[in-house]
Amino acid sequence: MANTDYKPLLRAIYKDDDVVLSAVKSLREKGMKIKEVYSPFPIHGLDKALGLKETRIAMAAFMYGLFGLSVAITMTAYMMNFDWPQNIGGKPSMTWGNNMPAFVPILFELTVFFAAHLMVWTFMIINKLYPGAEPQNPDPRTTDDHFMIEVIAAKGVIDVLKESGAKEISEA
């Protein structure tokens, strides 16, 4: 999230994920505001330590699934019963309801397809990971073996960072 009013940022580099986790905890205990943490891999328990809100992607996935289901119903009804009525498995009832068992695999597949693909795209757009997006990472070392905490500068932050085991501290 971009801040509109300028607040100086401090960047602290760490060498170990456990140290990062405890540093995050102690920073938050002392009321410091952490803007972002960069890590080459997911750190177990970091989301809780950062106090991040629960993701709502599951709800989105459910909605996308319902959307996919309705697309599939519309598609099968239009193609097989309305536009060019088909005799399905010797059962030319020509109504969607009576031919429905034959469509269930399609309904299932399209529900899953829409839920999965739209969920991935949503995730990528929200996290600015789509192709051509500006890279967000301030330090390429955090994609290899370093970790970084970005803190909004306040009184005493540097001391806390040093105490918590930061290897280097710089101003953004």
Add this chain to the structure above:
Amino acid sequence: MFVFTLKAKILAISLTLIGLVMLIIGFNTTSVHSLDLHEAAGIVLAEAPHGEDSHGVVSHGEDSHGAVSHGEDSHGAVSHAGHEDHGAANRPWSAFLVNTIFFLGIGVGTLFFLAIQYAAQAGWSAGILRVMESVSLFVSVPLLGLLFLAITGSMHLHYIWHWMQEGIMDPMSSNYDPLIAGKEGYLNAPFFILRTVIYLVIWGGAAYLLRRNSLREDRLPAGQNLFFTQRKLSAAFVVLYAVTSSTSAWDFIMSIDAHWFSTLFGWYTFAGMFVTALTVLNLLVIYLRMGGYLPWVNDNHQHDLGKFMFAFSVFWTYLWFSQYMLIWYSNIPEETPYYLARFGEFKLLFITMVVLNFLMPVLVLMSRDSKRIAGFISLAAVFVLAGHWMDHYIMIMPGSVGYNYGFGWAEIGGFLFYAGIFIYIVLHNLASAPLLMKNHAMIYESKLFHQ
């Protein structure tokens, strides 16, 4: 340590007794009706009395007669001059069989779940293995019930299994049915009873041995040698169960519709049994946690149990639909009668059952949070248990009872009878050993388990 209170004992015993009385009433009331039916022989069967506890379906015209798989015309060209309709007389026996199979599912499903925890060396579940052991020891009771039904069936006291009729394998008899006679090598009374005994030995024996070793492990000073014994035992049981789960489903349920067959039937029955067992396990763990007996089990374990229940509800639906769709699509006369009965006479129950078994658990348990809340799991559990009772009802009733089906003394009585015994045995087993194993290899891992 769990205590089996006097109050719970009285509840369990009185449930059993009430169930027994209701069963006896059920047996006596229907035998009167079957007399009526015999007096009315020759008159259109659809006009025969349907019993006091009649179901919602109002009219039974002659067209619905053909939908019932034991109606004359479902036998095709084969004529049954002396074919009597045993539906009404079968009813209390069938009701007992429905409840037996339902509770057998709880017992053997839990036993299988217990065995795969060992076979897969699962860590998360070690804290609730004692609960599983307590339930799986119950498996012998419904198996004894099945043995009772198999023996009474072979004595011609009832005709749930149509192929047990006198003369049905005899070309000279008026009851002769060449299709069933062709299956004589498998469907004959001595082998049937022998198979029931084999299930009793394998399933009951596995439950007994797993429990015995687990209790023995507690008394050992240290070491985990028995863990590997348990693992081998479980692996052997899982292999044997892979075969016996299918054959038992053919024996007790599929052979009711002796003309019909489905290669998926064993799995389908197993899936229903397994999800019933997982649901009961969920409820038991919730009950024990509420009483504070399982302090080492937290929301994460509950969440995983809920996931299992959710997943196997969907798995059951997948198998149910796979069986249905292939038969619907290919539309061959030898397969479709099964679903004609279920989509005719039993349509309302059939649709309700699918909604309860698939739609309700999916909607209630889909969200992550709901699987961590006891109230939501219990709500879904009620739907699933009701749905799978109805599923077993719909597997058994159309073939054995036909349009004489209903919901009365015998159905409720059979349920209460088994429920009482179930509560007694499970609570007794829970109280007879500590709920946490002392030397199990995975206890520490289970306590640390989180997501």
